[in-house]
Amino acid sequence: METQKIIIRLFGAFRALGSELVVEVGEHETAASLKKRIAGQLNGQLSILAEDSVIASTKRILADHESLEERIGLSLLPPVCGG
Amino acid sequence: MAESIKVKVSNNSLSIDEAYQFVASPQNGAVNIFVGAVRDNHQGKEVLSLTYDAHPELAEEVFAEICLEATKMWPDIRCYISHYIGYQDIGGISVVIAVGSGHRAESYEASRYLIEELKKRAPIWKNETYADKSAAWLDGVSLCRIG
Numbered sequence: 001m002e003t004q005k006i007i008i009r010l011f012g013a014f015r016a017l018g019s020e021l022v023v024e025v026g027e028h029e030t031a032a033s034l035k036k037r038i039a040g041q042l043n044g045q046l047s048i049l050a051e052d053s054v055i056a057s058t059k060r061i062l063a064d065h066e067s068l069e070e071r072i073g074l075s076l077l078p079p080v081c082g083g
Numbered sequence: 084m085a086e087s088i089k090v091k092v093s094n095n096s097l098s099i100d101e102a103y104q105f106v107a108s109p110q111n112g113a114v115n116i117f118v119g120a121v122r123d124n125h126q127g128k129e130v131l132s133l134t135y136d137a138h139p140e141l142a143e144e145v146f147a148e149i150c151l152e153a154t155k156m157w158p159d160i161r162c163y164i165s166h167y168i169g170y171q172d173i174g175g176i177s178v179v180i181a182v183g184s185g186h187r188a189e190s191y192e193a194s195r196y197l198i199e200e201l202k203k204r205a206p207i208w209k210n211e212t213y214a215d216k217s218a219a220w221l222d223g224v225s226l227c228r229i230g
Contacts, residue, residue, distance in 0.1 A: 011136055012208030013220040054226040056206070058140040061226055075138055075206075081223035082137070082166060082207025083119050083178050083198060 001026055006068075008038065009075040013049055017042070021076070025068070031055040032064035038076060053078045087154060087161045090146035092139045092207075094169040097179045106161040106183030115190035117198055119178035121171045125221075129214040135177060137168045138206040149200045153182070156196070157189040164197060166207060 008021045023037055031054070039050035055062045058073045068074070084090075089105050099116060106114055121133045150162040161183040171177060180197045184190040201207075202224070209221045 009138070011138055011206065012210075012223075015136065052225045052227060056138065056141055056226075059144055060141070064227075075141070077138065077141075077206050077226055078208065078220075079223035079225040080204070080206055081202070081209050081221045082135070082142075082205045083202045 003027075004071070006071045006074065008034075008055075009073070011075065012078040012080075014046065014053075014076055014078060016046065025071070029068045030064065031062040031066050031068065034068060034074075035064075035076070049078050050076065084147050085151065085154065088147060088150040089162075090143050090150060090164045092137050092142045092146075092166050092168055094167070097165045097167055097176045099176075099179055102163045102165065102179045102181035105163045106181045108161060108183055110159070110185060111161065111183040112185055113187040113190040114181060114183045115187070115194040117178075117180040117194050118176055119198070121173050121175045121177055123173045125211055128211075130173065130211050131214055132170060132172055132212045133175075133177070134170045134210045134212070135166070135168045136208045136210065137166065139168065141206050142166065145205045146201065149197055149204065152200070153193045153196050157184060157193045160184040160189055160193050162193065162197065164201065166201075166205070168207075 056075045146164045163181040182190040182193040212218045
């Protein structure tokens with residue numbers, strides 16, 4: 001199976017890891033499977049937090065079942081608290 | 084974006100006057116302005132400062148979406164949202180929301196809608212620094228239900 005390295009932008013508590021994370025993904029990947037891969041790369045609280053986070057493009061949040069058509073500009077968004 | 088909506092995420096100081104000027108119009112008899120500011124305490128801990136992080140492009144998309152929803156619920160209103168990102172001292176302005184409307188009821192209701200939805204949906208995060216020099220990212224609302 002062909003794999004590809006993609007860059008995921010990080011925000012909030014994930015900034016502890018830097019501003020980006022490189023993740024190796026397969027051909028048929030969904031937002032949920034990407035999230036699982038990211039959680040697998042992380043330890044402790046950040047791994048748990050990744051499960052409660054979402055994958056987003058620059059325009060919108062991706063549903064868990066959505067396949068990753070666009071693989072540039074993806075982000076991992078932890079729970080939010082603006083205002 | 085609709086002509087009656089203006090949104091932005093900025094690392095410059097927010098302007099209440101800019102918000103007022105945008106939503107005020109000859110047709111509007113009411114302007115409601117909500118200002119969020121950094122407070123010096125959180126859950127019993129003394130807070131020294133706060134740093135806001137945001138996904139700026141997506142935050143502006145979400146702000147515009149929320150404003151559009153408000154203009155559907157309260158037609159003819161004008162909406163403005165600006166949110167600060169970066170370091171902020173105590174008392175610093177973190178968010179400005181303004182609504183202009185024909186009468187006061189719509190501006191109060193729409194303003195409340197905008198801030199409540201922003202808090203639940205906008206990709207923005209807070210990092211507090213405490214008196215003992217420790218810092219922590221605040222817990223938030225998961226976006227999992229939106230996706």
